Amino acid sequence: MKKLSLALFVLVVVFGATWAIGHIPPKMITLSQSFDTSAMPIEVFVGENGQFLAPYQSPVEYDLTAVTTFSSSDETVLKVTENGAWQALKSGTVMIVLGFELTKESYRKYRGTVFAIQENARIVTVRVVERIK
Numbered sequence: 001m002k003k004l005s006l007a008l009f010v011l012v013v014v015f016g017a018t019w020a021i022g023h024i025p026p027k028m029i030t031l032s033q034s035f036d037t038s039a040m041p042i043e044v045f046v047g048e049n050g051q052f053l054a055p056y057q058s059p060v061e062y063d064l065t066a067v068t069t070f071s072s073s074d075e076t077v078l079k080v081t082e083n084g085a086w087q088a089l090k091s092g093t094v095m096i097v098l099g100f101e102l103t104k105e106s107y108r109k110y111r112g113t114v115f116a117i118q119e120n121a122r123i124v125t126v127r128v129v130e131r132i133k
Contacts, residue, residue, distance in 0.1 A: 052084035056100040066100040098122040
């Protein structure tokens, strides 16, 4: 009887441990917007074009890579592509909205991890002005 009880106990422990290991909840990483906008102009001239640079800054404890995305609040004033190429068309003030998308490499590196993205946009105001002749 003791051997049977011991065998049942061992089975319960083994199956319980196996179930628990197979049902570990995924790790969650919370990310918020963090961009290096120091190289972004806040004023440009009508007729100019360029490339916005504002790399996403990954939290120090994780080795994540992300692509920064850009959009303009008024494409008739400052036209911008998703990757940051811009063209100043006429005078005005626009808000450039920065967002980010994690790369496939980051998802592979942290397979099984849930990414909770909070405040994944940042706004930079840019003035477009006429060049004084």
